[in-house]
Amino acid sequence: MTNKFKKNEWNLGLLYSSINDKQIEKDMTSLENLCEDFNKKYATADRKFLTDKKELVESLEKFFYIDGIDGLLTPKPIMFLTFTIHKDSSNIKAQSLLNLMNNRATKALNKLAFYYIDLGKISINKQSEFLSDPQLAKYKFFLTCVFSDAKYNLSEAEERIMNLKSLPASQMWDIGHNKILTSVTIKWKGKDIPLAQAQGMVGESNKKNRDSLSGLIATELKKISVFSEAEMNALVTNKKIDDELRGYTRPYDDTIRRYRNDPKTVEKLVEIVTKSFNVPQKFYKLKAKLLKLKTLSYSDRSAKYAKVNGDFPFESSIKSLTKTFGNFDSKYSEILKNYIKNGQIDVYAKKGKMGGAYCWGTFQTPTFVLLNHTNSLHSYLTIAHEMGHAFHTELSKPQGPIYSSYSFSLAETASTFFESLAFEEIVESLPEKQRVIALHNQIDDDISTIFRQVACFNFENDIHNIVRKNGYISKEELADLHNKNMKAYLGPVFKMNHDDGYSFVQWWHIRQFFYVYSYAYGQLVSKALLRRYKKDKGFIKSIEKFLSAGGKDTPENILKEIGIDVTSGQLFQEGIDQIAEDIKRLERLIK
DSSP states (O other): OOOOOOTTSOOGGGTOSSTTOHHHHHHHHHHHHHHHHHHHHHSSSSOGGGTOHHHHHHHHHHHHHHHHHHOSSSOHHHHHHHHHHHHOTTOHHHHHHHHHHHHHHHHHHHTTHHHHHHHTTSOHHHHHHHHTOGGGGGGHHHHHHHHHHGGGOOOHHHHHHHHHHHIIIIIHHHHHHHHHHHHOEEEETTEEEEHHHHHHHHTTSOHHHHHHHHHHHHHHHHHTHHHHHHHHHHHHHHHHHHHHHHTOOSTTHHHHHHTTOOHHHHHHHHHHHHHTTHHHHHHHHHHHHHTTOSSBOGGGGGOOSSOOSSOOOHHHHHHHHHHHHHHHOHHHHHHHHHHHHHTOEEOSOOTTSOOSOEEEOOTTSOOEEEOOOOSSHHHHHHHHHHHHHHHHHHHHGGGHHHHOSOOHHHHHHHHHHHHHHHHHHHHHTSOHHHHHHHHHHHHHHHHIIIIIHHHHHHHHHHHHHHHHHHSOOOHHHHHHHHHHHHHHHHOTTBOOOGGGGGGGGTOGGGGSSSTTHHHHHHHHHHHHHHHHHHHOGGGHHHHHHHHTOTTSSOHHHHHHTTTOOOTTSHHHHHHHHHHHHHHHHHHHHHO
16 A cells, blocks of 8 residues: 555545555456355355344345455455546546446345345345344444345346446446546647536636537537436436336336435425426526526536635635634544545546546545545535535444445535535625625525526426337427426526437436435525524534434434434425525625
């Protein structure tokens, strides 16, 4: 392992010294051996663990021992190779090794496929007995999920095939898609700039540059839409086949199940937000007046009508955020300092690097944060957002391999909460005129996080239903469908052209199948947390309890434990009403 790494880049030496590190092979072999041993011990004719409590406890302990040591969700070698490719998609050697390791990991984990399936076959009476037994208390939620998921299980042989085909049917398409996007550059003012950087510049540019940049981006996306058409149809058709085999009736059923949300709560969320599309439409009418435009183009949706004074270079941003997080609780500022010191944050955009931002870590590995920082207020808040994920991950690790992984909907709650904290701190330091600009930008971000993402959820649902009905969807139809769903929340003040629809080419989230609802869910819940915290600083203990809960229960129950109820939908409506009030406040201020 090496500690030599470039400043503001990932120190992947925290995982392995290089792709030639012999420990990669040792770790993969260890996973294979552990899975093989588990299979030999428990995939026996008698399957005693299905009826004998002692055997069940022993098998569960050994199962999660494997998870704790080698990682079942994402083995350490695969995480390392994925990070390597996200830093540089041209690294063919890493890509080749990743494909081989993915195949080996899938085969190894297939040795455990019988376990979930057999647990699901435990008789109803035995299920009740096991769930009420004190010796199985720490496994209760895990077993509850296994028992409720059983109706979607296939046979052991079929599950192995499903796992093996996931590489060519899904993962390799995703890798190819990312490889194409990271190779795209935009010719701007005599320089070739990465697509991700160009996209980050659009909202910060004046009208002339905004239109020019977005036009250049749309042209490049349209050029590669032939591949994206094939890719999207392959991914969606593969999902259709999977859903039919497992018995899911709606395209989003599997996602909601995996995120452990209550389907009725999610459907209520989508319904309430969709019915409230008049709220963002009112904002965009106001935005058009601020920009002194009669109509808005698609690229204007994220435009800032004025800039918050000052740049936000990474170093000063970290200094400011360290203070903000420290004011909340010193443990969070210490985590941020350690991430910088250890090289767990990759900061700037460059050719070949994956665009966007994310945070990824597991129980047994360090957590890494990817950014594409552009010295803007948006980039500043993105650091806070991704560190919210990091704080959630670090505080959840004591839950152990069983429950350290949390629901995506709660992940977005944590990230948007810390982003809001950072925004509040920045606003307090601004003069009054600058606060008006910041309020505008906050509303802009709220609308993007809540209404735009639900519009995307509806867009995804349309794509899947069309493919299920017609068998295929063209790139032109995808573009038109994109525009229809975006126009629904943007409103009549926007005049969109067909090429705007090719945004689907680079919209990563629609490849993650209905993940986007978690943004709206998280943002509206985080607003409730912030309201409570502002009224009572002692609520910080409840927030820490939530951040430390991992995935030990459903999101609804974890929130209920700290006094937050999302099941009635009232909390969602309150958050939307708050945004509507913010718009009225902005309207009064600019008059």
